[in-house]
Amino acid sequence: xxxxxxxxxxxxxxxxxxxxxxxxxxxxxxxxxxxxxxxxxxxxxxxxxxxxxxxxxxxxxxxxxxxxxxxxxxxxxxxxxxxxxxxxxxxxxxxxxxxxxxxxxxxxxxxxxxxxxxxxxxxxxxxxxxxxxxxxxxxxxxxxxxxxxxxxxxxxxxxxxxxxxxxxxxxxxxxxxxxxxxxxxxxxxxxxxxxxxxxxxxxxxxxxxxxxxxxxxxxxxxxxxxxxxxxxxxxxxxxxxxxxxxxxxxxxxxxxxxx
Numbered sequence: 001x002x003x004x005x006x007x008x009x010x011x012x013x014x015x016x017x018x019x020x021x022x023x024x025x026x027x028x029x030x031x032x033x034x035x036x037x038x039x040x041x042x043x044x045x046x047x048x049x050x051x052x053x054x055x056x057x058x059x060x061x062x063x064x065x066x067x068x069x070x071x072x073x074x075x076x077x078x079x080x081x082x083x084x085x086x087x088x089x090x091x092x093x094x095x096x097x098x099x100x101x102x103x104x105x106x107x108x109x110x111x112x113x114x115x116x117x118x119x120x121x122x123x124x125x126x127x128x129x130x131x132x133x134x135x136x137x138x139x140x141x142x143x144x145x146x147x148x149x150x151x152x153x154x155x156x157x158x159x160x161x162x163x164x165x166x167x168x169x170x171x172x173x174x175x176x177x178x179x180x181x182x183x184x185x186x187x188x189x190x191x192x193x194x195x196x197x198x199x200x201x202x203x204x205x206x207x208x209x210x211x212x213x214x215x216x217x218x219x220x221x222x223x224x225x226x227x228x229x230x231x232x233x234x235x236x237x238x239x240x241x242x243x244x245x246x247x248x249x250x251x252x253x254x255x256x257x258x259x
Contacts (some may be wrong), residue, residue: 002032003031003032003102004030004031004032004036004038004091004093004096005028005029005030005031005032005036005038005062005091005093005102006028006029006031006102007026007027007028007089007090007091007103007104007105008026008027009024009025009026009027009089009104009105009107010025011024011107012106012107012108013084013104013107013108013110014074014107014108014109014110015069015109015112016074016076016109016110016111016112017234020074020075020076020077020078020080020111020225021073021074021075021076022073022074022167023071023072023073023074024071024072024074024089024107024109025069025070025071026040026069026070026071026072026089026104027067027068027069028040028062028067028068028069028070029061029065029066029067030062030064030065030066030067031061032064032067032084032093033064034064035061035063035064035066036061036066036093036094036095037059037060037061037062037093037094037095038059038060038068038091038093038094039058039059039091039092039094040055040057040058040059040060040070040089040090040091040092040156041055041058041089041090041091041092042055042072042087042088042089042090043087043088043089043090044087045086045087045101045106046086047083047085048085048086048087048109049223051076051164052074052075052076052077052085052109053072053073054072054073054074055070055071055072055085056070056071056073057070059094063221064104068122069156070089072089073108076109076172078110079101079103080111081111082110082111082112082113082114083109083110083111084108084110084111085109085110085111086106086107086108086227087106087107087108087109088103088104088105088106088107089104089105089107090102090103090104092103105116109197123209128132129232145230148183148230158194159214160214160215161212161214162183162184162185162204162212162213162214162215162217163180163210163211163212163213164205164207164208164209164211164212164217164219165178165179165182165209165212166209166210167179167202167205167209167219167221168202168203168205168209169201169202170201170202171200171202171230172188172200172201172202172221172223172226172248172251173200173240173244173248175202175221176188176221176240176241176243176244176247177240177241177244179219180241180243180244182215183215183216184213184215184216184217184218184219185216185217185218185219185243186218186219186220186221186247187218187220187247188220188221188225188247188250188251189221189222189223189224189251189254190225190251190254190255190258191204191222191223191224191228192224192225192227192258193224193225193226194226195224196226198224199224199225199226199231200206200220200223200224200225200231200232201223201224202221202223202224203222203223203224204221204222205219205220205221206219206220206221207219223251225251225254225255226255227255227258227259228256228258228259229255230251230252230255230256232248232252
């Protein structure tokens with residue numbers, strides 16, 4: 001069926017203000033080829049209430065090809081839930097007894113969400129922010145904290161002093177053993193004597209008795225011996241340290257070389 005009118009609008013959705021008011025403009029053109037009379041009407045759709053919409057100058061005369069503009073005002077009451085409220089602007093030919101109706105585009109007045117309807121930030125977002133802040137604080141503390149100074153080096157070990165014993169008159173092997181037990185090194189020199197009772201006895205020592213020395217200090221002792229004939233200071237089965245054996249070997253060589 002041929003149309004009598006064409007209906008256009010510059011915007012198919014209009015956002016109403018905080019007071020719930022808004023306005024839409026429609027352009028209607030007579031395309032019937034004859035003079036006509038247009039009867040405009042609004043057709044609410046969905047949850048749209050017809051009482052919200054106001055149309056002025058419902059009926060108008062159209063010459064051939066004539067154009068008319070209509071304004072539809074909205075007055076949506078406070079408390080209406082946010083959303084799009086759709087409706088349609090239609091025009092009926094009054095000269096044809098309403099037998100034909102030209103349907104306009106589906107349009108909408110949009111009610112924005114109010115402050116009370118806006119969703120708050122979810123709890124998990126606040127939790128994530130709190131955890132992130134704690135992690136950041138820990139990282140900053142570890143990065144910028146004042147580092148503890150390194151511990152001081154341990155004090156140098158105190159050298160234990162050893163008192164040189166009195167070895168004068170002692171048997172050479174016992175004297176050497178005592179020095180080794182005290183951690184002292186020893187050196188042996190032959191002292192030639194005529195009295196056989198003084199053979200293998202300590203005749204002199206250096207350092208002298210009672211001297212405080214470090215461990216490892218060499219104590220030189222003079223041991224009585226007869227010229228030209230070495231008298232061992234111990235029997236073959238006597239257990240002595242290798243250090244003592246070397247000292248006695250030195251003593252033997254000195255005696256054997258003596259004139």
